[in-house]
Amino acid sequence: MLRDLLQLARNPAPDARAKLLQRVADVFLDRVGHHTPAELELFCEIILKLLDGSETEERARLSHRMAPWRDTPQAVAYRLASDEIKVAAPMLEHSPSLSEADLIKLARRMPQSHLVALARRADMPCRLSDTLVEVGRTKVWREMAGNVNSTYSDWALRTLAKRSLSDAPLRARMSARPDLTPLICEWLIPHVNASTRVRLEAILSGSDPRDVAAPDNVRQDLRRRFDIFLETCGVAELQQLVKDGEYRLGTIILVLLAEGRSHDAFQMIAAHTQHSLKAVQRAIYQAGIDELINMCHAAGLSDQVFLALAHLRCKHLRIPENQAMRWLETFRRVMEQAPPPHPDPSDRKRPS
Numbered sequence: 001m002l003r004d005l006l007q008l009a010r011n012p013a014p015d016a017r018a019k020l021l022q023r024v025a026d027v028f029l030d031r032v033g034h035h036t037p038a039e040l041e042l043f044c045e046i047i048l049k050l051l052d053g054s055e056t057e058e059r060a061r062l063s064h065r066m067a068p069w070r071d072t073p074q075a076v077a078y079r080l081a082s083d084e085i086k087v088a089a090p091m092l093e094h095s096p097s098l099s100e101a102d103l104i105k106l107a108r109r110m111p112q113s114h115l116v117a118l119a120r121r122a123d124m125p126c127r128l129s130d131t132l133v134e135v136g137r138t139k140v141w142r143e144m145a146g147n148v149n150s151t152y153s154d155w156a157l158r159t160l161a162k163r164s165l166s167d168a169p170l171r172a173r174m175s176a177r178p179d180l181t182p183l184i185c186e187w188l189i190p191h192v193n194a195s196t197r198v199r200l201e202a203i204l205s206g207s208d209p210r211d212v213a214a215p216d217n218v219r220q221d222l223r224r225r226f227d228i229f230l231e232t233c234g235v236a237e238l239q240q241l242v243k244d245g246e247y248r249l250g251t252i253i254l255v256l257l258a259e260g261r262s263h264d265a266f267q268m269i270a271a272h273t274q275h276s277l278k279a280v281q282r283a284i285y286q287a288g289i290d291e292l293i294n295m296c297h298a299a300g301l302s303d304q305v306f307l308a309l310a311h312l313r314c315k316h317l318r319i320p321e322n323q324a325m326r327w328l329e330t331f332r333r334v335m336e337q338a339p340p341p342h343p344d345p346s347d348r349k350r351p352s
Contacts, residue, residue, distance in 0.1 A: 018058045021050040044073035059087040067094040085113040092117035100125045107131045119143035124150045145173035176214040195258035202304035215258035250305040
């Protein structure tokens with residue numbers, strides 16, 4: 001069959017060649033993973049012949065279909081990745097047939113639109129990410145900062161962080177990354193909003209970045225998984241998510257505080273600790289810091305949530321916000337000696 005297709009490939013009619021191109025792809029995908037080296041070589045020869053003179057739409061369709069497969073011949077993958085961006089994007093983003101050397105070569109010779117697609121690759125090699133930081137521009141850096149499926153070298157992270165100080169969208173994406181170092185947090189803190197500052201301060205004070213929630217990421221996850229918009233979602237609905245183990249109580253509280261819904265956050269703490277709403281408000285705004293520490297312990301809240309509430313307390317009492325960091329040290333000392341709180345029902349299940 002393959003040799004018959006090779007004969008058909010010599011037909012110069014555009015419609016015939018377009019149909020044949022997709023037919024060859026059908027034959028390839030029908031037995032992907034089971035072709036012999038000779039068959040793959042023949043596929044490569046046929047497809048390369050058909051690509052010459054084919055329409056952009058047909059090349060883009062082929063690229064989309066063949067990008068995910070390791071069996072896609074390297075010459076075909078590279079040819080499509082070098083095409084105009086509509087054709088190249090699937091290969092640049094997903095193709096496992098492209099080697100590290102291929103990717104770096106493409107990064108150094110292709111336009112910025114292609115580098116943006118490369119910046120979306122999951123688990124990209126460090127040499128590629130370093131190259132993208134070096135030769136890319138703002139759109140590429142923003143895409144890299146938002147790509148949490150790839151880890152970067154210390155040099156790449158530091159360079160992206162420095163460049164983010166003059167670009168708000170880049171800074172927002174960098175601040176939400178799970179692999180920030182304390183040094184990068186120090187650079188970013190003076191330039192971010194209150195909720196982001198709380199997260200970065202928690203990392204700076206020793207919390208594992210993987211355990212520190214980014215409110216923007218939680219908002220997006222709620223909308224994607226549950227079709228819930230925080231602006232219109234009621235406390236009862238959010239409490240049910242915690243009860244069902246979809247989210248930790250502290251994660252939801254952080255998002256509510258970032259949304260300016262402190263009253264609703266207090267309601268959730270009150271329900272979880274079986275305190276009155278007034279008692280929660282008093283612990284945060286009026287009573288001594290020990291009462292706030294005890295309440296956060298009873299609710300099983302993390303360092304980051306305590307820090308967010310401590311910042312709220314500083315603002316209300318009109319005292320310097322750096323006092324919140326000193327209270328956090330006290331909170332941690334107490335937590336080291338205190339017995340564990342009642343289990344958080346959300347520990348049964350974590351969001352993916």
